[in-house]
Amino acid sequence: xxxxxxxxxxxxxxxxxxxxxxxxxxxxxxxxxxxxxxxxxxxxxxxxxxxxxxxxxxxxxxxxxxxxxxxxxxxxxxxxxxxxxxxxxxxxxxxxxxxxxxxxxxxxxxxxxxxxxxxxxxxxxxxxxxxxxxxxxxxxxxxxxxxxxxxxxxxxxxxxxxxxxxxxxxxxxxxxxxxxxxxxxxxxxxxxxxxxxxxxxxxxxxxxxxxxxxxxxxxxxxxxxxxxxxxxxxxx
Amino acid sequence: xxxxxxxxxxxxxxxxxxxxxxxxxxxxxxxxxxxxxxxxxxxxxxxxxxxxxxxxxxxxxxxxxxxxxxxxxxxxxxxxxxxxxxxxxxxxxxxxxxxxxxxxxxxxxxxxxxxxxxxxxxxxxxxxxxxxxxxxxxxxxxxxxxxxxxxxxxxxxxxxxxxxxxxxxxxxxxxxxxxxxxxxxxxxxxxxxxxxxxxxxxxxxxxxxxxxxxxxxxxxxxxxxxxxxxxxxxxx
Numbered sequence: 234x235x236x237x238x239x240x241x242x243x244x245x246x247x248x249x250x251x252x253x254x255x256x257x258x259x260x261x262x263x264x265x266x267x268x269x270x271x272x273x274x275x276x277x278x279x280x281x282x283x284x285x286x287x288x289x290x291x292x293x294x295x296x297x298x299x300x301x302x303x304x305x306x307x308x309x310x311x312x313x314x315x316x317x318x319x320x321x322x323x324x325x326x327x328x329x330x331x332x333x334x335x336x337x338x339x340x341x342x343x344x345x346x347x348x349x350x351x352x353x354x355x356x357x358x359x360x361x362x363x364x365x366x367x368x369x370x371x372x373x374x375x376x377x378x379x380x381x382x383x384x385x386x387x388x389x390x391x392x393x394x395x396x397x398x399x400x401x402x403x404x405x406x407x408x409x410x411x412x413x414x415x416x417x418x419x420x421x422x423x424x425x426x427x428x429x430x431x432x433x434x435x436x437x438x439x440x441x442x443x444x445x446x447x448x449x450x451x452x453x454x455x456x457x458x459x460x461x462x463x464x465x466x467x468x469x
Numbered sequence: 470x471x472x473x474x475x476x477x478x479x480x481x482x483x484x485x486x487x488x489x490x491x492x493x494x495x496x497x498x499x500x501x502x503x504x505x506x507x508x509x510x511x512x513x514x515x516x517x518x519x520x521x522x523x524x525x526x527x528x529x530x531x532x533x534x535x536x537x538x539x540x541x542x543x544x545x546x547x548x549x550x551x552x553x554x555x556x557x558x559x560x561x562x563x564x565x566x567x568x569x570x571x572x573x574x575x576x577x578x579x580x581x582x583x584x585x586x587x588x589x590x591x592x593x594x595x596x597x598x599x600x601x602x603x604x605x606x607x608x609x610x611x612x613x614x615x616x617x618x619x620x621x622x623x624x625x626x627x628x629x630x631x632x633x634x635x636x637x638x639x640x641x642x643x644x645x646x647x648x649x650x651x652x653x654x655x656x657x658x659x660x661x662x663x664x665x666x667x668x669x670x671x672x673x674x675x676x677x678x679x680x681x682x683x684x685x686x687x688x689x690x691x692x693x694x695x696x697x698x699x700x701x702x703x704x705x
Contacts, residue, residue, distance in 0.1 A: 352662065360665075390672075392671070414658055417663065429596075
């Protein structure tokens with residue numbers, strides 16, 4: 234950066250800088266999609282740039298990982314939001330299961346990206362899963378408001394880790410943490426290859442886990458209506 | 470290998486070869502423990518050997534990964550067996566939860582190894598999780614034999630993926646697959662860093678998930694006895 238350009242065209246310079254970051258993220262995601270390790274040198278080569286030029290934007294590997302994980306998180310959240318927007322039924326339970334199943338589909342389509350999200354959830358101290366969590370948390374919250382199911386007791390050891398507000402009580406945040414651990418856990422094992430390929434193909438472990446949660450979230454009487462929605466999403 | 474030694478001392482040579490494989494695995498696990506990427510070049514350097522010398526034992530990176538993942542699987546299974554052997558109470562439910570909690574402890578102590586196990590479960594086509602699964606599956610089987618709890622219905626889409634025998638029926642293998650997906654899923658998210666550090670520290674997500682399973686496996690009346698066992702294992 235020369236003193237001549239500094240401050241002269243801040244907006245244009247900021248735009249150019251943002252465009253370069255987008256390009257860095259694109260190059261990094263190309264490497265991941267090709268199953269290559271994520272390195273500063275690899276990203277520079279993919280961009281046709283010199284490593285020295287890249288260092289002006291990303292100082293070290295952890296910074297690159299944070300940048301890429303945050304971009305993946307936002308892309309997954311967009312996938313979830315798009316799928317839910319396609320679901321015009323006003324029932325919040327259907328929207329919630331549609332959102333989760335869209336996340337599973339995106340995770341299986343881009344396993345290396347999802348694996349990276351599981352490995353690097355905190356961008357500079359802040360959890361970068363915020364978007365996808367906020368997104369899925371809002372869907373569960375709408376379902377709770379609409380169906381008024383019972384919230385589980387909160388164990389004393391949960392402490393003050395929950396993000397609570399007046400209409401987002403501790404017991405609700407704990408329920409969401411439990412739902413996330415359960416469904417993300419199954420999806421994570423499907424993505425890493427730990428689950429039998431035939432079970433991933435049929436989605437039977439994910440489906441059974443989702444059915445358990447629908448029952449616990451007071452949807453037993455509605456299963457006749459919700460199961461076809463779930464099964465349609467699973468084969469999309 | 471020269472023709473002079475081939476077949477002359479097969480046992481001694483086989484022993485030497487096995488010792489070299491042990492050394493390769495040791496070097497690879499050192500790299501993982503140091504957070505370094507697993508490469509043939511890195512393993513050779515760690516052993517003070519030439520890459521060319523290493524190629525005589527491990528032809529490519531996938532073979533190295535298979536070798537290391539199988540060794541990690543066996544080490545984890547040994548950890549589980551040792552913990553259960555320390556638990557002298559004849560109650561199979563206590564032994565089962567002790568085994569799982571020992572696996573969680575080992576996974577959190579060596580996160581990079583557990584991550585590798587999640588990523589590479591199949592050694593040359595065969596699932597290498599066999600040992601830890603067999604081990605944990607046997608503990609659940611003993612619990613079922615002793616307590617005779619109800620087995621869940623098997624969804625039709627499960628198909629023929631289950632390993633069933635006369636005393637190991639389809640419904641039991643499906644239950645074990647579900648228990649594994651649920652508990653391994655939570656442990657996986659704890660290990661990758663996806664779960665809040667405070668929840669990993671207190672073990673509250675794992676503990677709540679384990680309590681759910683104890684209830685589903687007919688242990689509600691025994692929780693007063695089992696909870697102290699679980700809590701003692703969690704702080705070991």
